Amino acid sequence: MVLPNINEAKKRTKNKVKFIYDEYNITSDMKIGTGKTYYIKTYGCQMNEHDTELLSAILEDMNFTKANNMENADLILLNTCAIRENAHNKVFGMLGRIKHLKETKKDIIVGLCGCMAQEESVALNIKNKYKWVDLVFGTHNIHKLPDLLIESQNKKHQEIEVYSIEGDIIENLPYKRANKYKAWVNIMYGCDKFCTYCIVPYTRGKQRSRKKEDILKEINDLIKDGVQEITLLGQNVNAYGKDLYDDYKMENLLEDVAKINIPRIRFVTSHPWDFTDNMIEVIAKYKNVMPFIHLPVQSGSNKILKLMGRRYTKEEYITLFNKIKEKIPNASITTDIIVGFPGETEEDFNETIELVNTCKFDLAYTFIYSPREGTPASKMEDKVSIEEKSHRLETLNELINKYAKKSNDKLLNKIVPVLIEGISEKNDNILTGYTDTNKLVNVVGDKDNIGKIIDVKITDVKTWSLDGEEYIKNKCHN
Ligand code: SAH
Ligand code: SF4
Ligand code: F3S
Secondary structure, three states: OEOOOHHHHHOOOOOOOOEEOOOOOOOHHHOOOOOOEEEEEEOOOHHHHHHHHHHHHHHHHOOOEEOOOHHHOOEEEEEEOOOOHHHHHHHHHHHHHHHHHHHHOOOOEEEEEEOHHHOHHHHHHHHHHOOOOOEEEOOOOHHHHHHHHHHHHHHOOOEEEOOOOOOOEEOOOOOOOOOOOEEEEEOEEOOOOOOOOOOHHHHOOOOEEOOHHHHHHHHHHHHHOOOOEEEEEOOOHHHOOOOOOOOOOHHHHHHHHHOOOOOEEEEEOOOHHHOOHHHHHHHHHOOOEOOEEEOOOEOOOHHHHHHHOOOOOHHHHHHHHHHHHHHOOOOEEEEEEEEOOOOOOHHHHHHHHHHHHHHOOOEEEEEEOOOOOOOHHHHOOOOOOHHHHHHHHHHHHHHHHHHHHHHHHOOOOOEEEEEEEEEOOOOOOEEEEEEOOOOEEEEEOOHHHOOOEEEEEEEEEOOOOEEEEEOOOOOOOO
16 A cells, blocks of 8 residues: 655655656456446546546456446546546545445446546555455556456455656556547646645645657557647646656747648647747747637735745736737637635735736636645635635636627627547537637537538637538528
């Protein structure tokens, strides 16, 4: 048994990261999944979604097949998120459901992994109160799933293996991509920013960049499989390379990726701190780098930004924002905002409102601050009531929605490129896809267009999505 430890997770070692190319190997005695099914419930960010693609591929290599629902599965994995308290509550609620299931179907195997598993208190809670959970593993040993699964089955008792210190970078891992035309590509793991409210640096370890040649090779292979859009993935992609190279940064990687013949490139998430002028130049220069930037601001108050440890001021953020808009006029910029951070006064909140009125974001993800055990902010004095925080969130959301609708309004009757991904879940006759600026569009058009980027005329505009029809040049449009 290996339990996580928060003090260990805080440490940043000088250990050189090793790159390992031949670690993952499924031998015939590991194929214990024949005739069995798996179901993975994923919580949290794109990083976790992508980890689930890895978990799925590993399980399928072990001969498990995917179940269409949890009730039918022989193996259930919860790939969890620790970012806010409500993410926790959802997982414990789900464990309650699974416990019932396990009472009627004794043989099902249940595992918990992801960021919650990295938390000391969660791992201990599972060890002491959820003894029926067969398997707990963290974010640093996903590739060890086959060994852990076999071990827990052989020993017939709970297997917990969660490492606090990140390991090496394992290459040549398999992924079962959820989308045929869009793919995530990890460019780095972990985060060293230690924003005072955030648990990610503890659950994902220190920043480790993948080698550029491994990233480029993965992208080239994806293109051969027909992928049209790739998203470069990291908690703080703009810091790419800093831990690995002297003179190769995110702007260089982005340019090298842009030179590959792939129609669409995106990247998430950008921390404003590392966003260089050269980055803006590269985005502006290459047509296949999408004009879409997720640029979390978190707060509009300099006092709160300082307490959050974000390392920029409101003024610096606005300068960067304006520079991007000036060089890339059609850029869609979205953000994340936290309300109710410890010490946030009405005045601080009003400064956030002011900033939103200045930037008029295309979209924003808004959250009430949630104290995370072990983070510096969780020890700060917090006097604002939950009612007040909820009220601030509501006020902010109203404004965010207003600007989201306004930015969508600008597209009415315009012709925009849309990558058609598939058929709408709600209506068989409607296709769905995303614009270059990452807006969801419901499209009336030919099903043959699935997997292609087509011109779409926007016919109606809502807050969260657009409606449109396939636009064919020289056809008589009324
Ligand atoms: N790496 C990204 C953010 C990852 S977490 C970045 O730095 O931009 C996604 C969002 O969750 C954050 O941007 C923040 O707005 C929110 N978040 C993180 N920790 C939080 C907490 N303790 N309480 C509330 N929201 C939080
Ligand atoms: Fe968390 Fe800050 Fe790192 Fe983003 S940059 S993952 S908010 S510590
Ligand atoms: Fe959640 Fe971990 Fe992502 S805490 S937001 S799943 S990195």
